[in-house]
Amino acid sequence: MTRRLSLFNITSLVLGFAFLYLPILLLIVYSFNASRLVTVWGGFSTQWYVALFRNEALMEAAWVTLRIALLSAALSTVLGTLAALALTRYGRFPGRTLFTGMVYAPMVMPEVITGLSLLLFFVAIGLDRGFWTITLAHTTLTMCFVTVVVQARLMSFDRSLEEAAMDLGAPPLRTFFSVTLPLIAPSIVAGFLLAFTLSMDDLVIASFNAGPGATTLPIKIYSQVRLGLSPEVNAASAILIGIVAVGVATATFLSKRSTLRSQRNAH
Amino acid sequence: MGAVRRSFAPWSDPSATPLIRAENVTKRFGDSVAVDNLSVDIFEREFFCLLGPSGCGKTTLMRMIAGFEEPTAGRITLAGKSLAGVPPYRRPVNMMFQSYALFPHMSVERNIAFGLKQDRLPKGEIAARVEEMLRLVQLEKLAKRSPSQLSGGQRQRVALARALAKRPKVLLLDEPLGALDKKLREETQFELMDIQHELGMTFIVVTHDQEEAMTMADRIAVMDHGRIVQVATPGEIYEQPKTRFIAEFVGDVNILEGHVLGQEQGLWRVRSSGAATPLTIDDPDEVLHENQAVAIAVRPEKMVIQRDPPGPDAVNVLTGEVWDIGYLGDWTVYRVKLGSGAIIRVTRANRSRFVESPIDWDEQVYVTFAPDAAVILAE
Numbered sequence: 212m213t214r215r216l217s218l219f220n221i222t223s224l225v226l227g228f229a230f231l232y233l234p235i236l237l238l239i240v241y242s243f244n245a246s247r248l249v250t251v252w253g254g255f256s257t258q259w260y261v262a263l264f265r266n267e268a269l270m271e272a273a274w275v276t277l278r279i280a281l282l283s284a285a286l287s288t289v290l291g292t293l294a295a296l297a298l299t300r301y302g303r304f305p306g307r308t309l310f311t312g313m314v315y316a317p318m319v320m321p322e323v324i325t326g327l328s329l330l331l332f333f334v335a336i337g338l339d340r341g342f343w344t345i346t347l348a349h350t351t352l353t354m355c356f357v358t359v360v361v362q363a364r365l366m367s368f369d370r371s372l373e374e375a376a377m378d379l380g381a382p383p384l385r386t387f388f389s390v391t392l393p394l395i396a397p398s399i400v401a402g403f404l405l406a407f408t409l410s411m412d413d414l415v416i417a418s419f420n421a422g423p424g425a426t427t428l429p430i431k432i433y434s435q436v437r438l439g440l441s442p443e444v445n446a447a448s449a450i451l452i453g454i455v456a457v458g459v460a461t462a463t464f465l466s467k468r469s470t471l472r473s474q475r476n477a478h
Numbered sequence: 479m480g481a482v483r484r485s486f487a488p489w490s491d492p493s494a495t496p497l498i499r500a501e502n503v504t505k506r507f508g509d510s511v512a513v514d515n516l517s518v519d520i521f522e523r524e525f526f527c528l529l530g531p532s533g534c535g536k537t538t539l540m541r542m543i544a545g546f547e548e549p550t551a552g553r554i555t556l557a558g559k560s561l562a563g564v565p566p567y568r569r570p571v572n573m574m575f576q577s578y579a580l581f582p583h584m585s586v587e588r589n590i591a592f593g594l595k596q597d598r599l600p601k602g603e604i605a606a607r608v609e610e611m612l613r614l615v616q617l618e619k620l621a622k623r624s625p626s627q628l629s630g631g632q633r634q635r636v637a638l639a640r641a642l643a644k645r646p647k648v649l650l651l652d653e654p655l656g657a658l659d660k661k662l663r664e665e666t667q668f669e670l671m672d673i674q675h676e677l678g679m680t681f682i683v684v685t686h687d688q689e690e691a692m693t694m695a696d697r698i699a700v701m702d703h704g705r706i707v708q709v710a711t712p713g714e715i716y717e718q719p720k721t722r723f724i725a726e727f728v729g730d731v732n733i734l735e736g737h738v739l740g741q742e743q744g745l746w747r748v749r750s751s752g753a754a755t756p757l758t759i760d761d762p763d764e765v766l767h768e769n770q771a772v773a774i775a776v777r778p779e780k781m782v783i784q785r786d787p788p789g790p791d792a793v794n795v796l797t798g799e800v801w802d803i804g805y806l807g808d809w810t811v812y813r814v815k816l817g818s819g820a821i822i823r824v825t826r827a828n829r830s831r832f833v834e835s836p837i838d839w840d841e842q843v844y845v846t847f848a849p850d851a852a853v854i855l856a857e
Binding site for chain 2: 377
């Protein structure tokens, strides 16, 4: 359906997008500011990006963030996929509703509470706060997002494909690896990217569970801003936004395409 | 009847052992009974059709043979060995799925090779077998394509080739022609029969399409509510249906309800509200008693429609007026409203291209049928 947009539609669209994205746009524009004063435009320059890459503290934080994001995304992809399989494949096992609720809870739980409870837990078991505690905390946070994405794909999955594989002599495990896994792979990758971006830009849970020697980029940026605005932070934020945007867009594209393909093959 | 091969009738040989035997098989899903205490024998090289409306349990029976469901009670044996607890991947049975279930991430070639790879056959042998299968279904040129690049008919062939590749003892086909259009369906019916004959395999086909079953099958099992109501050759099913359900499900039929008056010289006399005089029916196998309520089933093509009154010796004369005429080219269908208000269907083959003063709408007509054209069905 192609309907022409009325003046009213265009106005509300522009206002809506402006409300959502003007601050971010402003941040990106000012990251190319030649002036040291964040609020005064002094011409175009990429000097703050150069300065950023020379700022060892920020680069160290970025490196830690990247490692945490990759590792926690990998962990939550495995766990989230297994949870999705359990929820779609094993029928109505006892406690299924409880399990569903518990898998999805971190999605709606206030981050402050998730962060705090994890902190208490890590203190209780005597785990030193740092790289590993943030990684585990982020795995807890992002696992449910992987489950949602993979479960959606499994629901539209034609079960007779697996039956056909078994009928042709493939035992269950081989059926999973030769038929199921390749077909749900795009949604698993999408889940991974989603988990990765969520971990990249998380501030609240990370700051609860961070310790000396492991500071993530969002924590670093936040603490720098409290000491005064710096154009370097603008540049770092702009890069972060870029990575997150690419990740989310790819995830959306992958999960859409895999759903479309499964629909096309059903007929 | 298409597939009846002369002298192929192992089911009438008491010394023959069946390839597949279902004994008192019951399958329940929760409270509902999908298959109800069903027993059937299927013989080697047989083309066997399970025919019935949706929900009659035919697919469930097939899935139990394939191993996707286990019977709640009773047992299924294959060549004398019980299949209980044998998982689908260890049964010498392959299935062609209704949705075809082609692996979308594999080429045609790799789809066909999948089953052979599971058996860890040497590479050369797999390639040779895939080639043979592609030739069998005439898809040599499409070996490298992916399933999404194929037409419906081509996908159907790939699914068939994949299921045949392992040379199973039994091939199960779930509504194999359901997704094809009419022309293609007809051609494919004959192809399936040729392939089955050539490979000497046992085929079990599930279908709800009676025409498909009639064309292809050596024997048809008509199913209803989880039970088999009749197992017989297509000819027997059509000409000697055991119940009213079968008569109505397989082909078109006119049902005249009535009461038995008695038997005269081996012929049954039945009073029916549709006819002025008692009907004479030649169905000697039926055991009936006086005043029993019966249904008389007559196929539309076994009735004769005419404008002129039949002679005084004529039996089974119905009178009525033409309610509807449907011209189908090869046949013309007349719907005739009887005095009782019942509407019957009479078909006539259009043997000549032009008919002088053909029977017209609203005309008074006589419909007759021979005593042996009808079947008595106990109510």
